[in-house]
Amino acid sequence: MADTDPARPLAGKVALVTGAARGIGRGIALRLARDGADVCLVDLTAESAEAVKDEVAALGVRATTVGADVSDRDQVFAAVERAVADLGGLDIMVNNAGIAMVEALADVRPEEVDRLWRININGVLWGIQAAAATFIELGRPGKIINASSIAGHDGFPMLGCYSASKFAVRALTQAAAREFADKKITVNAYCPGVVGTDMWVDIDRRFAELTGAEIGETYDKFVSGIALGRAETPDDVAGYVSYLAGPDSDYMTGQAGLIDGGLLFR
Numbered sequence: 001m002a003d004t005d006p007a008r009p010l011a012g013k014v015a016l017v018t019g020a021a022r023g024i025g026r027g028i029a030l031r032l033a034r035d036g037a038d039v040c041l042v043d044l045t046a047e048s049a050e051a052v053k054d055e056v057a058a059l060g061v062r063a064t065t066v067g068a069d070v071s072d073r074d075q076v077f078a079a080v081e082r083a084v085a086d087l088g089g090l091d092i093m094v095n096n097a098g099i100a101m102v103e104a105l106a107d108v109r110p111e112e113v114d115r116l117w118r119i120n121i122n123g124v125l126w127g128i129q130a131a132a133a134t135f136i137e138l139g140r141p142g143k144i145i146n147a148s149s150i151a152g153h154d155g156f157p158m159l160g161c162y163s164a165s166k167f168a169v170r171a172l173t174q175a176a177a178r179e180f181a182d183k184k185i186t187v188n189a190y191c192p193g194v195v196g197t198d199m200w201v202d203i204d205r206r207f208a209e210l211t212g213a214e215i216g217e218t219y220d221k222f223v224s225g226i227a228l229g230r231a232e233t234p235d236d237v238a239g240y241v242s243y244l245a246g247p248d249s250d251y252m253t254g255q256a257g258l259i260d261g262g263l264l265f266r
């Protein structure tokens with residue numbers, strides 16, 4: 001293993017994080033920056049990620065922002081190109097961007113499901129493609145890290161299609177790990193539990209609309225199932241992603257690890 005400064009295990013590396021303007025993506029971007037990586041922040045608009053760019057730059061690394069919709073293959077490839085052009089390479093790709101969908105299976109409509117698949121599944125697929133092609137072209141090893149979920153391990157009522165999209169992320173992670181192993185590219189996924197981000201505000205509100213639950217009730221119910229007794233924070237997730245991005249996970253590929261405070265036990 002190469003010598004690395006334990007305080008900055010990612011010094012000299014370049015990471016790209018999608019969905020980096022807020023929530024878990026922001027937390028991951030800041031953690032990878034603290035680990036020493038230069039970070040390309042991708043979100044629907046570059047402007048939305050500017051505040052995080054300033055936070056990343058304040059940690060003494062380089063940062064750049066790119067506007068891209070991950071459901072569009074060309075935009076994902078262009079974002080990776082920009083990371084290479086602005087920051088001099090690419091070593092770590094975090095396919096974090098995703099959306100939730102709360103709907104009973106009996107009621108889901110084709111347009112909603114298509115949109116969900118295009119962002120949560122295709123977005124990860126294009127990210128894997130673009131990153132792997134770039135690692136191979138640059139002739140360097142790489143780490144691809146995808147956002148799955150507890151919902152990628154269990155199908156939850158009202159979250160059935162969302163769960164299916166996160167199961168699909170695990171399938172892509174496993175297949176990509178096998179396809180790219182001989183190029184020294186590892187592919188893993190992180191599976192958070194209930195993280196107190198805007199996504200959960202929306203999930204809770206939609207459950208309330210559809211089921212008559214009080215605002216906050218669904219969130220509290222999910223959190224009450226967590227063995228460690230509290231909701232997850234983006235930093236909890238980012239700590240695990242830091243491990244997946246760093247040298248200590250070099251011998252790990254194709255895994256989709258739960259980081260959920262003890263909600264599911266697998």
Ligand SMILES: NC(=O)C1=CN([C@@H]2O[C@H](COP(=O)(O)OP(=O)(O)OC[C@H]3O[C@@H](n4cnc5c(N)ncnc54)[C@H](O)[C@@H]3O)[C@@H](O)[C@H]2O)C=CC1
Nearest residue numbers: 019023024044069070097098147149192194195197198199
């Ligand atoms: N919040 C939670 O409890 C959990 C979240 N996750 C997953 O973690 C990831 C991040 O979740 P949160 O930070 O909670 O979500 P969030 O909704 O708070 O933030 C998502 C970010 O992704 C961006 N985004 C959405 N669609 C995009 C697109 N098409 N192209 C580019 N960017 C796009 C949004 O603009 C936003 O900045 C998602 O994949 C989510 O499914 C997994 C398990 C639990």
Ligand SMILES: CC(=O)C(C)=O
Nearest residue numbers: 100149150151193199
């Ligand atoms: C948002 C999410 O991934 C859940 C409900 O597990």
